Amino acid sequence: MIIGKYDPLKGERFQVLDETGAVVNEELEPQLTEEKLVGFYRQMLISRTADTKAFAMQREGRMGTYPPLKGHEAVQVGSAMAMEAEDWLFPHYRDLGALLIRGVPIHFVYLYWIGNEAGSRFPDGARVFPFTVPVGSQIPIGVGHALGAKLRKEKQAALISFGDGATSEGDFHDGMNFAGVFNAPAVFLCQNNKWAISVPRERQTAAKTIAQKAVAYGFPGMQVDGNDVLAVFSAVKEALDKARAGGGPTLIEADTYRMSDHTTADDASRYRPEEEVKAWEKKDPIVRFRNYLRAKGIWKEELEKNLQEEADKIVEEAVHQAENFPLPELEDIFRYTYKEMPPHLEEELAELKAAVEKRKAD
Amino acid sequence: MPALNIVEAVRLALREEMRRDDSVLVMGEDVGKNGGVFRTTEGLFDEFGEERVFDTPLSENGIMGTAVGLAVNGFRPVAEIQFMGFIYYTLNHLICHAARLRNRTRGNLSVPLVLRAPYGAGIRAPEHHSESTEALFAQIPGIKVVVPSSPADAKGLLKSAVRDPDPVVFLEPKKIYRAVKEEVPDIEYLIPLGKAKVVKEGKDLTIICWGAMVKVAEEVALKAQEEKVDVEIIDLRTLYPMDREAVINSVEKTGRALVVHEAPKAGGLGAEIAATINEKALLRLKAPVLRVTGQDITVPMPKTEDYYIPDAERVLRSIRKIMSF
Ligand SMILES: Cc1ncc(C[n+]2csc(CCOP(=O)(O)OP(=O)(O)O)c2C)c(N)n1
Ligand SMILES: [Mg+2]
Numbered sequence: 065m066i067i068g069k070y071d072p073l074k075g076e077r078f079q080v081l082d083e084t085g086a087v088v089n090e091e092l093e094p095q096l097t098e099e100k101l102v103g104f105y106r107q108m109l110i111s112r113t114a115d116t117k118a119f120a121m122q123r124e125g126r127m128g129t130y131p132p133l134k135g136h137e138a139v140q141v142g143s144a145m146a147m148e149a150e151d152w153l154f155p156h157y158r159d160l161g162a163l164l165i166r167g168v169p170i171h172f173v174y175l176y177w178i179g180n181e182a183g184s185r186f187p188d189g190a191r192v193f194p195f196t197v198p199v200g201s202q203i204p205i206g207v208g209h210a211l212g213a214k215l216r217k218e219k220q221a222a223l224i225s226f227g228d229g230a231t232s233e234g235d236f237h238d239g240m241n242f243a244g245v246f247n248a249p250a251v252f253l254c255q256n257n258k259w260a261i262s263v264p265r266e267r268q269t270a271a272k273t274i275a276q277k278a279v280a281y282g283f284p285g286m287q288v289d290g291n292d293v294l295a296v297f298s299a300v301k302e303a304l305d306k307a308r309a310g311g312g313p314t315l316i317e318a319d320t321y322r323m324s325d326h327t328t329a330d331d332a333s334r335y336r337p338e339e340e341v342k343a344w345e346k347k348d349p350i351v352r353f354r355n356y357l358r359a360k361g362i363w364k365e366e367l368e369k370n371l372q373e374e375a376d377k378i379v380e381e382a383v384h385q386a387e388n389f390p391l392p393e394l395e396d397i398f399r400y401t402y403k404e405m406p407p408h409l410e411e412e413l414a415e416l417k418a419a420v421e422k423r424k425a426d
Numbered sequence: 427m428p429a430l431n432i433v434e435a436v437r438l439a440l441r442e443e444m445r446r447d448d449s450v451l452v453m454g455e456d457v458g459k460n461g462g463v464f465r466t467t468e469g470l471f472d473e474f475g476e477e478r479v480f481d482t483p484l485s486e487n488g489i490m491g492t493a494v495g496l497a498v499n500g501f502r503p504v505a506e507i508q509f510m511g512f513i514y515y516t517l518n519h520l521i522c523h524a525a526r527l528r529n530r531t532r533g534n535l536s537v538p539l540v541l542r543a544p545y546g547a548g549i550r551a552p553e554h555h556s557e558s559t560e561a562l563f564a565q566i567p568g569i570k571v572v573v574p575s576s577p578a579d580a581k582g583l584l585k586s587a588v589r590d591p592d593p594v595v596f597l598e599p600k601k602i603y604r605a606v607k608e609e610v611p612d613i614e615y616l617i618p619l620g621k622a623k624v625v626k627e628g629k630d631l632t633i634i635c636w637g638a639m640v641k642v643a644e645e646v647a648l649k650a651q652e653e654k655v656d657v658e659i660i661d662l663r664t665l666y667p668m669d670r671e672a673v674i675n676s677v678e679k680t681g682r683a684l685v686v687h688e689a690p691k692a693g694g695l696g697a698e699i700a701a702t703i704n705e706k707a708l709l710r711l712k713a714p715v716l717r718v719t720g721q722d723i724t725v726p727m728p729k730t731e732d733y734y735i736p737d738a739e740r741v742l743r744s745i746r747k748i749m750s751f
Pocket of ligand 1: 158
């Protein structure tokens with residue numbers, strides 16, 4: 065039992081690995097196969113590789129505004145790996161790392177930030193809600209979805225992910241409040257990366273922790289070390305299992321850091337001290353987990369080389385797919401407004417088409 | 427065929443749809459045991475139980491957000507907002523998610539929900555209980571805005587709204603909630619969304635209206651008859667997307683048009699209708715299109731609200747103006 069053990073009001077935080085990757089909590093170290101552990105590491109490498117690539121593509125003019133995930137690898141991978149096939153993910157817009165684990169290949173995320181709606185038309189069967197740009201609005205939607213699963217008596221939970229800034233929105237309050245009242249099978253995962261663009265966490269709430277807010281809604285909340293993939297995995301898994309079993313919602317605050325700019329349009333050096341960034345670089349979630357694997361005798365140079373080569377290949381393929389994806393047609397921007405196109409849209413489409421064709425002909 | 431008022435017709439529509447389809451849910455504030463503050467959901471809690479008819483915490487934003495989630499998860503929530511004056515809390519989820527999820531997922535996810543709210547002035551209600559701001563909603567691509575004007579229409583339109591694959595804002599004219607009883611078909615009765623109704627045929631002038639204003643138009647039509655003006659009345663029924671064809675067909679016949687709505691004039695649907703007539707039937711017009719509307723002011727409180735709502739006298743004056751053009 066992890067939930068309930070770490071009192072957020074006392075500032076207690078769940079950790080399995082310390083910043084060097086040494087096990088500090090043997091009792092709660094998850095007993096996972098080597099394959100699974102390598103799987104975590106592999107996903108984190110792919111996430112970072114895909115992220116670095118997206119950032120570079122933006123600089124080359126091949127990508128629109130993109131929100132980097134660097135520093136969030138452990139929280140995204142750990143949480144997504146904790147989900148069961150039937151669960152639904154209501155992601156934070158930074159969640160590339162979680163999406164690809166949940167059956168949404170990287171090129172969808174690329175397409176989305178390149179500016180193509182097809183990027184939100186996820187593959188059939190992927191139980192993932194598209195990114196919500198209005199901050200925090202995925203929270204009550206995820207709760208409603210979870211409530212639906214409960215009404216239908218399906219063993220299914222919703223993992224709802226968002227940032228620290230989002231906790232100031234009314235949607236956070238509504239989502240938490242409705243989930244508590246309806247005992248909805250929802251797990252709230254706050255990726256507290258300390259900043260909401262340029263506004264620090266202290267400006268979002270006078271509360272000591274975000275996790276403690278759960279207390280007021282009548283269900284447990286806890287802080288985990290968000291750069292410790294094992295801690296995130298174990299806490300989220302327990303919370304999801306509890307939700308599916310009818311035990312109600314949980315709020316998990318993952319203590320992490322945005323190692324990059326807010327988006328490619330931002331310059332974080334304008335508002336946050338270099339020393340802070342440097343201090344967090346020492347807590348890099350990937351390095352930490354590598355140390356753990358090395359100590360266990362799992363990590364070798366050879367493994368790193370193979371995994372990185374594979375990650376590079378996957379990302380190259382994603383770039384290729386995104387950049388060669390068929391361009392949307394003019395009709396597409398009308399076609400999905402309603403199930404059936406109403407007469408006024410038929411008319412507008414016909415007029416626009418005529419103008420565009422004339423323009424092309426000239 | 428029983429004679430019902432609008433409240434009873436709404437209730438009947440909900441009951442029939444809930445019996446027909448297990449995925450239909452009723453949610454909102456006081457909709458459960460209490461049956462809604464206007465009693466539109468009375469008896470549903472007893473018949474369908476708390477899993478299908480449930481009170482939510484007091485938050486319109488929460489109602490709308492969770493309704494979107496329920497709809498994505500295969501339900502057809504019918505969410506009640508107690509008064510239109512409180513519907514603004516739902517706007518973010520309505521505009522950013524309900525209205526656009528089908529488009530942004532290229533048809534993969536959709537949001538078949540109904541957002542019901544009583545609207546309009548004239549019942550001596552407290553502040554914030556009398557607005558009619560339908561025009562705010564008639565500019566949100568992806569949703570439909572429907573307003574019944576009679577008990578039979580309330581039943582037929584609401585049943586269609588519940589079955590519609592897209593989100594529908596269903597605005598109920600509370601001034602006439604219990605004003606009239608009429609025979610409401612007790613059979614499967616569906617009125618298609620997106621289609622207007624010719625309430626009364628006439629050859630001289632078309633009044634375009636909806637909701638509580640249809641009654642005003644009917645009253646005026648009788649008076650106009652005495653002045654030898656034969657009025658045609660079009661009840662839009664669906665405000666958005668609007669049945670332009672019905673409006674144009676009528677105006678092509680009569681050559682004169684008057685829009686009557688309770689909402690403020692500036693940027694109201696009257697402007698949209700007049701512009702549409704200009705675009706499609708200008709040369710058939712014998713006079714400018716006029717509007718009789720609420721004023722561009724805050725809806726007054728009960729002591730003065732009657733100044734605000736268009737009445738027969740104001741409508742008649744505009745008819746005379748058009749006829750003497
Ligand atoms: C409702 C809303 N307000 C403002 C914005 C602009 N905005 C985008 S991201 C962001 C900060 C979000 O911070 P946080 O929730 O901590 O997530 P993070 O980006 O740090 O991961 C802001 C203000 C928005 N997208 N939506
Ligand atoms: Mg943040």
